[in-house]
Amino acid sequence: MPSTLEDFEVIGTIGTGSYGTCKKIRRKKDGKVMVWKEMEYGSMTESEKQMLVSEVNLLRELRHQHIVRYYDRIIDRTQAIIYIIMEYCQGGDLASIISRNRKDGTHVSEDFAWKILIQATLALKECHRRKNGKAVLHRDLKPANVFLDADANVKLGDFGLARVLQHEHSLAQTYVGTPYYMSPELVNNQSYNEKSDIWSLGCMLYELCALTPPFTATNEGDLKRKIRIGQFPRLPTQYSLELDMIIRRMIQVEVSMRPSIDSILADSVVQRKQDSLN
Numbered sequence: 001m002p003s004t005l006e007d008f009e010v011i012g013t014i015g016t017g018s019y020g021t022c023k024k025i026r027r028k029k030d031g032k033v034m035v036w037k038e039m040e041y042g043s044m045t046e047s048e049k050q051m052l053v054s055e056v057n058l059l060r061e062l063r064h065q066h067i068v069r070y071y072d073r074i075i076d077r078t079q080a081i082i083y084i085i086m087e088y089c090q091g092g093d094l095a096s097i098i099s100r101n102r103k104d105g106t107h108v109s110e111d112f113a114w115k116i117l118i119q120a121t122l123a124l125k126e127c128h129r130r131k132n133g134k135a136v137l138h139r140d141l142k143p144a145n146v147f148l149d150a151d152a153n154v155k156l157g158d159f160g161l162a163r164v165l166q167h168e169h170s171l172a173q174t175y176v177g178t179p180y181y182m183s184p185e186l187v188n189n190q191s192y193n194e195k196s197d198i199w200s201l202g203c204m205l206y207e208l209c210a211l212t213p214p215f216t217a218t219n220e221g222d223l224k225r226k227i228r229i230g231q232f233p234r235l236p237t238q239y240s241l242e243l244d245m246i247i248r249r250m251i252q253v254e255v256s257m258r259p260s261i262d263s264i265l266a267d268s269v270v271q272r273k274q275d276s277l278n
């Protein structure tokens with residue numbers, strides 16, 4: 001039976017993002033705490049609405065221990081609001097962890113960085129492996145979209161919704177804010193592919209450790225030039241050469257040299273770290 005708004009009570013507001021507000025909710029029948037994202041669709045075009053619906057339907061099929069679980073959606077036609085109901089991630093997102101460390105002058109531990117690397121890679125593998133046809137490309141991998149559950153395990157979130165809710169024709173619109181993680185192929189107006197997600201993953205892991213993105217600039221032109229050249233400093237020296245190396249391989253300008261998900265997971269250091277996680 002489809003859920004209705006009456007099945008839940010709102011506990012509080014978590015935050016407001018670019019496309020709506022996230023609220024912490026409780027399911028009345030069993031007390032389970034979840035979140036919903038409220039999005040107004042009143043000003044969307046018919047085709048944007050169609051895309052939103054099909055995207056949400058797709059999300060419902062992505063079930064993986066490192067992907068934020070989407071449970072349901074409720075459409076309130078009188079208010080023109082869609083509520084997307086999903087798993088609550090108690091540990092917050094990586095963006096908050098990065099800014100906290102930056103503020104305190106501290107760094108995440110090497111082990112934490114490896115754990116994020118491995119679990120985020122496993123989540124991406126699940127997206128990219130979609131059978132009946134197309135891979136789900138995340139396209140918006142950034143610290144704010146990587147959540148942690150109560151046990152500090154990765155939950156990748158916000159799939160494609162960002163993409164649905166904006167027009168794809170211009171890069172300026174594809175990226176809200178400074179596109180620090182934009183891959184060289186996107187800079188060169190080539191098409192997005194699985195390897196572009198790997199680039200963004202590398203940039204995100206780099207920022208998690210270095211507390212600054214690998215490429216920074218005060219304007220988009222300079223940023224694009226730096227991305228095309230692809231040179232960036234080593235991670236802070238408290239991080240191992242192995243970690244620096246694997247992140248460096250992900251941020252490889254030449255697409256064919258950039259590792260696939262499977263080759264990251266087959267890496268001997270990654271395998272050793274993965275064994276120690278389990």
Ligand code: ADP
Nearest residue numbers: 014015016017018019020022035087088089093
């Ligand atoms: P944004 O456009 O900034 O991504 P969101 O609507 O996705 O905005 O998120 C708004 C706030 O809610 C952010 O602080 C985000 O960390 C938090 N949030 C989003 N999804 C979840 C979730 N599943 N569990 C816990 N917090 C979440």
Ligand code: MG
Nearest residue numbers: 017144145158
């Ligand atoms: Mg978000």
